[in-house]
Amino acid sequence: MSPILSVRDLSVTFDVRAPGAWPWTPPGKLHAVSKVSFDLASGECLGIVGESGSGKSTLARAIVGTIPSSGGNILFEGADLANMDPRQRRVHRRDVQMIFQDPLAALNPRMTVGDIIAEPLITHEPKTPRAEVKARVRTLMEKVGLLPNLVNRYPHEFSGGQCQRIGIARALILKPKLLICDEPVSALDVSVQAQVINLLMDLQRDMGLSMIFIAHDLSVVNHISDRTLVLYLGCVMETADSSILTTAPEHPYSQALIASVPIPDPVLERARPRPVLEGELPSPLNPPSGCVFRTRCPKVQLSCADKRPALTDLGNAHQVACPFHAATQLLSVQP
Amino acid sequence: MLPNPATVESVAEAMNMAEIKGRSLWADARQRFLHNKAAVVSLIILALVGAFALFGGLLAQYENDFVDFTLIGSNAYKGVPSLETSHYFGTDNSGRDLFARTVQGTGISLMVGIVGALVAVVVGTLYGATAGYFGGRVDGVMMRIVDVLMSIPFMFVLILMLVIFGRSIFMLFLGIGLISWLDMARIARGQTLTIKNKEFVEVAHATGVHPVKIILRHIVPNLLGIVIVYATLLVPNMIIFESFISFLGLGVQEPATSLGALINEGSSTMQYGYYWQIAFPLFFFVVTIFAFFFVGDGLRDALDPKDR
Numbered sequence: 001m002s003p004i005l006s007v008r009d010l011s012v013t014f015d016v017r018a019p020g021a022w023p024w025t026p027p028g029k030l031h032a033v034s035k036v037s038f039d040l041a042s043g044e045c046l047g048i049v050g051e052s053g054s055g056k057s058t059l060a061r062a063i064v065g066t067i068p069s070s071g072g073n074i075l076f077e078g079a080d081l082a083n084m085d086p087r088q089r090r091v092h093r094r095d096v097q098m099i100f101q102d103p104l105a106a107l108n109p110r111m112t113v114g115d116i117i118a119e120p121l122i123t124h125e126p127k128t129p130r131a132e133v134k135a136r137v138r139t140l141m142e143k144v145g146l147l148p149n150l151v152n153r154y155p156h157e158f159s160g161g162q163c164q165r166i167g168i169a170r171a172l173i174l175k176p177k178l179l180i181c182d183e184p185v186s187a188l189d190v191s192v193q194a195q196v197i198n199l200l201m202d203l204q205r206d207m208g209l210s211m212i213f214i215a216h217d218l219s220v221v222n223h224i225s226d227r228t229l230v231l232y233l234g235c236v237m238e239t240a241d242s243s244i245l246t247t248a249p250e251h252p253y254s255q256a257l258i259a260s261v262p263i264p265d266p267v268l269e270r271a272r273p274r275p276v277l278e279g280e281l282p283s284p285l286n287p288p289s290g291c292v293f294r295t296r297c298p299k300v301q302l303s304c305a306d307k308r309p310a311l312t313d314l315g316n317a318h319q320v321a322c323p324f325h326a327a328t329q330l331l332s333v334q335p
Numbered sequence: 336m337l338p339n340p341a342t343v344e345s346v347a348e349a350m351n352m353a354e355i356k357g358r359s360l361w362a363d364a365r366q367r368f369l370h371n372k373a374a375v376v377s378l379i380i381l382a383l384v385g386a387f388a389l390f391g392g393l394l395a396q397y398e399n400d401f402v403d404f405t406l407i408g409s410n411a412y413k414g415v416p417s418l419e420t421s422h423y424f425g426t427d428n429s430g431r432d433l434f435a436r437t438v439q440g441t442g443i444s445l446m447v448g449i450v451g452a453l454v455a456v457v458v459g460t461l462y463g464a465t466a467g468y469f470g471g472r473v474d475g476v477m478m479r480i481v482d483v484l485m486s487i488p489f490m491f492v493l494i495l496m497l498v499i500f501g502r503s504i505f506m507l508f509l510g511i512g513l514i515s516w517l518d519m520a521r522i523a524r525g526q527t528l529t530i531k532n533k534e535f536v537e538v539a540h541a542t543g544v545h546p547v548k549i550i551l552r553h554i555v556p557n558l559l560g561i562v563i564v565y566a567t568l569l570v571p572n573m574i575i576f577e578s579f580i581s582f583l584g585l586g587v588q589e590p591a592t593s594l595g596a597l598i599n600e601g602s603s604t605m606q607y608g609y610y611w612q613i614a615f616p617l618f619f620f621v622v623t624i625f626a627f628f629f630v631g632d633g634l635r636d637a638l639d640p641k642d643r
Contacts, residue, residue: 061537064541065541066537066540066541089543090543090545091543093541093542093543094542094543096541097541097542098538098541100534100537100538101534102534105533105534105535106534106535106537106538107535108535108539108552108553108556108557109360109557110359110360110361110556110557111552111556112357112359113357119539119542119544120542120543123542123543123544123545123548124543150357152356152357153357154357154358154359154360156360157357157358167538170538
């Protein structure tokens with residue numbers, strides 16, 4: 001089966017000018033996402049994890065098309081979204097929808113909930129009769145667990161969880177094929193998080209959605225996604241089935257990430273050894289040569305600085321961008 | 336955890352499925368405005384002044400350009416405000432009924448203020464929102480145009496225009512319209528810069544909404560709070576501006592008049608004891624401007640996002 005979305009060598013760079021620089025001095029390049037490739041099968045959910053500043057949100061926005069990409073291809077059902085002119089792109093936007101982190105900020109405070117949910121429908125199918133728009137908004141509100149008689153209310157009259165449901169309803173009204181969730185639950189408290197995640201999983205199953213789910217909470221990602229992609233400084237470190245990644249991570253960065261998930265038992269939590277990652281995320285303006293993780297890697301070798309390691313396939317769709325991953329024997333030699 | 340659709344439906348039916356009318360931010364602001372007594376009183380006064388300008392002419396016993404020759408030379412004792420002669424506000428120096436002239440002057444002054452504010456709201460808001468939304472080079476060029484226009488001494492240009500093309504209400508409106516939108520464009524642009532980075536604008540962009548619709552549907556409604564406040568404070572400024580031009584003798588052409596022109600005439604005869612010739616126009620001028628300022632203040636308090 002051919003993937004619904006395949007991203008090939010996608011890069012996003014931003015021009016950064018030092019304050020007070022001359023207009024003719026060449027701007028610095030910030031590499032937010034560099035040469036990311038992955039495939040997403042139809043109906044699959046891909047989780048993307050990584051610490052803040054790793055380029056998760058930028059990657060999502062480049063796929064949705066609110067940030068222009070600077071290289072590579074985004075093939076959605078064979079059509080290259082990255083190199084389309086704006087008018088063509090606007091037509092294709094109906095199939096890819098997005099859910100945002102801050103549920104209230106993503107809703108226009110001057111519009112009623114009904115108008116907000118109906119906006120994508122009115123934009124892409126402007127000839128739909130009003131009665132049908134209303135009916136579809138109502139069915140969708142029921143589907144996401146909102147009372148349909150709240151259509152005339154305004155966003156500030158809802159709680160965070162309800163606002164996120166409104167955002168989900170808006171994203172789903174056009175029956176998109178791909179849904180991108182950019183940390184949809186980070187701003188919600190834990191009990192509401194579970195509700196929203198279960199809602200997303202139900203909807204994914206019912207509507208056959210493909211999803212990209214971004215989070216910094218590994219347990220959440222593990223719960224919802226079939227496969228997980230680990231991002232560090234805009235580069236893919238490891239991709240694997242979620243269950244494999246959480247139990248047997250191969251890349252030193254993934255191992256550190258998994259090890260940082262707290263155990264909800266104070267005794268066990270205090271007792272376990274913890275590989276601490278030292279230092280800060282390097283500046284994406286001036287990323288390290290070779291492997292971008294080498295400045296903080298506990299298993300760093302001299303050769304790491306030479307060239308960026310390619311993703312090696314370990315079978316089972318498990319790919320690691322480290323020649324010295326846990327499966328190789330070399331590591332046991334190096335303390 | 337998740338309420339299943341069946342329960343949602345039954346609960347909704349139990350609630351009679353009555354669509355609850357939401358309270359918009361506008362409704363909230365209206366309520367806060369109505370609690371502000373000074374603002375409400377000012378609004379009523381403004382309505383009365385407006386009614387005076389619109390319908391006062393029906394009460395006047397004389398045309399505004401009718402010269403009462405019987406009074407010439409005896410203005411000081413026959414032209415005083417009185418009900419007997421039907422010159423309610425007395426007469427001016429040429430023996431014309433001051434009541435009719437004040438009605439007309441108030442009307443013209445209000446019109447100048449409102450037209451100036453309207454131009455500012457429509458042109459300034461759209462111009463500023465467009466510049467702010469597109470940003471980058473477009474923004475740079477559009478705002479530099481505003482800077483250039485602002486740096487021209489407009490009073491000088493307006494006076495030249497009035498001298499060259501002749502004094503007419505149209506020229507006055509044109510001149511005021513040219514100036515009034517500049518500040519508004521800057522304010523609207525600054526606000527747009529903060530609004531366009533909000534996620535709901537990004538959502539609209541990601542959904543594929545056309546940029547023109549994004550500006551009209553998502554940005555302008557969120558600008559309006561500040562724009563309205565600024566517009567109500569702009570109206571009295573425009574009235575003062577017009578009065579100043581008229582005071583210089585360059586504003587509205589006789590026999591039409593404005594409050595500024597009337598005050599100008601009144602001030603020249605004040606020393607002869609014709610106090611009413613300045614008192615009545617000045618009263619309407621001051622009351623209108625104070626009322627506008629109080630309404631503007633009330634609106635600012637009502638629409639201020641910090642209160643939410």
